[in-house]
Amino acid sequence: MKFSTLLRHLREGSLSVVRNGWMSFASISSIAISLFILGVFLLLTLNVNNLTKQIENQVQIRVFLSLDISREKIEAIGRSIGALPEVSRIRFVSKAEGLEILRRNLGEDGQGILDEYDDTNNPLPDSYTVEVVDPERIAEVAAKIRAIGDADPDRPIRSVRYGQGTVEMLFRVTNAVRNVGLVIVLGLAFTATLLISNTIRITIFARRREIGIMKLVGATNSFIRWPFFVEGALLGFIGSAVTTAVLLAAYNWLVQSLQLEFGLMMIRLVTVRESGLLVAGVLIGIGTLIGIWGSAISVRKYLKV
């Protein structure tokens, strides 16, 4: 293709968007609306993912040791646990530290309850806090740690806790939300594609006469196709760009106005700065591709003589 021909296709495609004013408006609107819903779910999925990650980072195993074991034994246990490939970090929490953490967690309401305890009569055991590489396999790792204790005749590990049940439940819920979100997003992308290709088909149907005349004066099929590709891509691009701008502006406002409430619930929303590029890329990419694809299938239909 000559460069001047390429320019002609670009010019014709863009002009055609303007010439078919209302049809273009309809196509752009349908792209914008479909992709808006898709964008909402995309942001929702991103936030669920983010939330899951936050929870995953907070998940840890507490290993409580027996009260009557030696310093060496304690260190040996720490080394054995640290040597497990699934363990990412292990930290020793002395009984004094444990008491301190307990006091802090009880907060103001619990002040005084623990006042009579000090270093001399601390009832708490020494413990290890263990973080795992893959939080979803936390039960497995906990079992392995328990096995280390059971293998020693002194039974140096008194208990292993990781919020049994609760953590598994949490992961089941977040996984379900994530999967359902993905299915909805895929379904909406499919619906949007159908809607858009249909709209572009109507645009082209209205111009089948034009295509017929083009063929009559000796236009090759690719020559006829190109302006329609340009037009489809432009419609998709404009529609998705409008959606992206509106969606991100609205989301930014939402994040800022909800920051305080969600912050108190220990939930941090994904910011526009973190997600904006991804959301814009996905929406505009999909929108443009859908536009091209929609015009491609529709043009092919009317190019058969």
Add this chain to the structure above:
Amino acid sequence: MIEMRDVWKIYPDGSQALRGVSVLIERNEFVYIVGPSGAGKSTFMKLIYREEVPTRGEISVNGFNIGKLKPRKIPYIRRNIGVVFQDFRLLPKLTVYENVAFAMEVIEAPRRLIRKRVMEVLELVGLKSKANSLPAQLSGGEQQRVAIARAIVNNPAVIVADEPTGNLDPETSWGIMNLLEEIHFRGATIVMATHNKEIVNTLRKRVIAIENGVIVRDEPKGEYGYEI
């Protein structure tokens, strides 16, 4: 230039539009195709510009066996055949200039050449001053002139005109005929289907009459031969 050998055209619904037509049209001939409606004139024309393919038989236009042409090659054949219709078939949203330039853009002619040649052709058909008008702003005769300008802008060897005066009043029709004569004079082969008795009987050319899908008459300087 155009040769048909025992050409049959049977449409999917079973109707036999052409039944064993053989004809030879030489370079720079001007031929009228006459006959009653539904006799096969339009099919005859469509076969020449490869809108239809023959069910049987061979057609060669300009040395190409166009019945056996690969679909990919069709556009290149069409560029050597200018087609004019009764209903003009202009693009309503393009100006006169753009409608004519369109046929040159399609063959990727350089822009400067397009500008020069389109103005030349518009001058020939007498519409230079209406270059920036839209088809809807023109009279029927003027629209047909635009269609003819588009048909000849690429200097095709053959002009196929399917009832070019069918929608025009007598006076305007004569203007169109003068234009076709001029194009013929410049070297084009012209095949024109028509119902216009006055034109055929006055501007005497070769007449081929088709009835029921067969050629019933073929005479040089013939007459229309039907009562309207």
